[in-house]
Amino acid sequence: xxxxxxxxxxxxxxxxxxxxxxxxxxxxxxxxxxxxxxxxxxxxxxxxxxxxxxxxxxxxxxxxxxxxxxxxxxxxxxxxxxxxxxxxxxxxxxxxxxxxxxxxxxxxxxxxxxxxxxxxxxxxxxxxxxxxxxxxxxxxxxxxxxxxxxxxxxxxxxxxxxxxxxxxxxxxxxxxxxxxxxxxxxxxxxxxxxxxxxxxxxxxxxxxxxxxxxxxxxxxxxxxxxxxxxxxxxxxxxxxxxxxxxxxxxxxxxxxxxxxxxxxxxxxxxxxxxxxxxxxxxxxxxxxxxxxxxxxxxxxxxxxxxxxxxxxxxxxxxxxxxxxxxxxxxxxxxxxxxxxxxxxxxxxxxxxxxxxxxxxxxxxxxxxxxxxxxxxxxxxxxxxxxxxxxxxxxxxxxxxxxxxxxxxxxxxxxxxxxxxxxxxxxxxxxx
Amino acid sequence: xxxxxxxxxxxxxxxxxxxxxxxxxxxxxxxxxxxxxxxxxxxxxxxxxxxxxxxxxxxxxxxxxxxxxxxxxxxxxxxxxxxxxxxxxxxxxxxxxxxxxxxxxxxxxxxxxxxxxxxxxxxxxxxxxxxxxxxxxxxxxxxxxxxxxxxxxxxxxx
Numbered sequence: 001x002x003x004x005x006x007x008x009x010x011x012x013x014x015x016x017x018x019x020x021x022x023x024x025x026x027x028x029x030x031x032x033x034x035x036x037x038x039x040x041x042x043x044x045x046x047x048x049x050x051x052x053x054x055x056x057x058x059x060x061x062x063x064x065x066x067x068x069x070x071x072x073x074x075x076x077x078x079x080x081x082x083x084x085x086x087x088x089x090x091x092x093x094x095x096x097x098x099x100x101x102x103x104x105x106x107x108x109x110x111x112x113x114x115x116x117x118x119x120x121x122x123x124x125x126x127x128x129x130x131x132x133x134x135x136x137x138x139x140x141x142x143x144x145x146x147x148x149x150x151x152x153x154x155x156x157x158x159x160x161x162x163x164x165x166x167x168x169x170x171x172x173x174x175x176x177x178x179x180x181x182x183x184x185x186x187x188x189x190x191x192x193x194x195x196x197x198x199x200x201x202x203x204x205x206x207x208x209x210x211x212x213x214x215x216x217x218x219x220x221x222x223x224x225x226x227x228x229x230x231x232x233x234x235x236x237x238x239x240x241x242x243x244x245x246x247x248x249x250x251x252x253x254x255x256x257x258x259x260x261x262x263x264x265x266x267x268x269x270x271x272x273x274x275x276x277x278x279x280x281x282x283x284x285x286x287x288x289x290x291x292x293x294x295x296x297x298x299x300x301x302x303x304x305x306x307x308x309x310x311x312x313x314x315x316x317x318x319x320x321x322x323x324x325x326x327x328x329x330x331x332x333x334x335x336x337x338x339x340x341x342x343x344x345x346x347x348x349x350x351x352x353x354x355x356x357x358x359x360x361x362x363x364x365x366x367x368x369x370x371x372x373x374x375x376x377x378x379x380x381x382x383x384x385x386x387x388x389x390x391x392x393x394x395x396x397x398x399x400x401x402x403x404x405x406x407x408x409x410x411x412x413x414x415x416x417x418x419x420x421x422x423x424x425x426x427x428x429x430x431x
Numbered sequence: 432x433x434x435x436x437x438x439x440x441x442x443x444x445x446x447x448x449x450x451x452x453x454x455x456x457x458x459x460x461x462x463x464x465x466x467x468x469x470x471x472x473x474x475x476x477x478x479x480x481x482x483x484x485x486x487x488x489x490x491x492x493x494x495x496x497x498x499x500x501x502x503x504x505x506x507x508x509x510x511x512x513x514x515x516x517x518x519x520x521x522x523x524x525x526x527x528x529x530x531x532x533x534x535x536x537x538x539x540x541x542x543x544x545x546x547x548x549x550x551x552x553x554x555x556x557x558x559x560x561x562x563x564x565x566x567x568x569x570x571x572x573x574x575x576x577x578x579x580x581x582x583x584x585x586x587x588x589x
Binding site for chain 2: 066110114126127130131134137138141144145148158159
């Protein structure tokens with residue numbers, strides 16, 4: 001193999017959200033180049049938010065993604081609330097957590113079963129998998145439907161929900177409306193626990209990395225909307241300090257900016273980071289489900305992220321049930337908002353990892369500047385670093401198998417390319 | 432029970448065709464997300480699905496096929512930018528026995544998917560023709576319900 005050059009090339013990555021490609025160049029077993037190329041066109045959201053009224057931002061940014069619109073809405077409303085000094089009702093805070101539970105259930109059910117499981121079970125896609133594993137697909141559809149239902153009840157509709165506002169919601173649900181979801185969520189909780197067991201039985205490549213995990217951390221809760229940004233290497237900052245520590249750089253081969261931790265390089269956001277940094281905050285059923293399959297932090301094998309996503313499904317179902325039990329409708333659907341000039345930053349935990357928003361608002365409530373750093377931009381450099389090490393490990397394999405494994409290594413991150421173009425095809429070149 | 436679902440995306444040229452037909456008929460306008468689409472047709476025994484298509488026919492031509500018989504390929508439908516759209520929904524539903532007893536697909540041949548564009552003239556005309564055609568499909572008077580007062584006009588069955 002020495003001296004033989006090969007290329008691993010995937011021109012259109014499958015089972016990821018959006019359009020991207022991978023090119024890996026090998027010289028013998030040495031990796032000479034790795035490029036994760038995101039060619040989905042740029043979206044320019046930050047530019048066209050300028051001059052819009054603050055009240056429009058949640059609806060505009062929800063359009064960035066059909067999979068995680070709630071993440072965009074939550075980071076947007078929290079950032080603007082910080083800019084305007086708005087305090088929200090504790091019941092609104094609970095409803096926002098429930099809203100996020102719906103999105104995590106939808107997104108994780110899709111990725112665990114439909115997008116990632118076929119890799120481990122040896123199928124090209126979910127359609128091929130459905131012929132032999134009908135029950136898995138049925139379970140996925142039912143779980144996703146339950147997540148969709150939560151989103152519809154709180155957001156008015158499933159895709160690009162419309163009810164989130166600065167200060168709260170345009171309308172809040174009755175206690176009865178939420179209680180009607182309990183039976184479905186109890187089934188979903190049991191199904192998620194069974195899913196943890198199922199996916200923990202998959203075979204995982206022997207591959208660990210020394211990651212900097214970055215996630216929100218809250219004193220009492222597994223994080224959604226609140227908390228300080230922490231890492232396993234000592235980072236502990238408020239959202240307002242994010243841009244002092246992280247910056248984005250343009251790379252020629254991608255329409256997505258690469259986010260870099262100043263002084264240390266790539267970092268990892270998403271399920272592995274949240275789990276490793278917040279394990280003790282998981283509710284008992286989720287912690288138990290993880291421990292039962294021997295999953296304890298630190299999890300450093302990115303392929304095992306499928307188990308962590310399943311544990312987070314357990315978390316989201318348990319948390320939704322807790323909120324529904326404790327919910328009492330707020331006196332008002334939204335807090336009073338007074339316009340003032342200001343700048344606000346917020347970070348929330350999208351299913352794929354932290355999502356940073358910053359807005360400057362003028363005296364008339366119009367947006368002066370906007371900055372949005374999606375999770376896939378933050379993971380992009382880390383995905384390339386994983387590929388560099390992983391490609392070396394599979395360099396001697398037959399090209400087709402190596403290519404498939406490298407694609408799988410990208411899917412570990414559940415990348416949302418549409419969001420990041422601000423993505424997938426894989427090429428391995430042996431030169 | 433018949434369910435009529437039009438799929439597509441607004442503000443993307445002819446991709447809105449299915450949505451516009453559904454709206455004009457007062458029926459279900461759907462994003463075309465495959466997984467929720469399977470849910471959207473649960474419980475009906477007759478499904479009429481409308482979407483913009485690319486088959487190589489002249490723009491505005493209406494193509495009709497039996498969704499239960501003919502496998503649809505993803506390249507035909509353009510309503511979803513993600514990987515699981517109308518074609519995949521039909522294929523997966525077939526595997527899971529979740530296809531209604533009758534599935535009729537009306538495709539409107541598209542000319543443009545330009546962001547921000549309105550539907551092209553031939554597609555706008557096809558939308559009107561298809562609305563009328565679907566109305567006619569279901570305009571046949573149904574046997575009056577035994578409780579119906581004499582003279583009550585039977586509503587089209589949707």
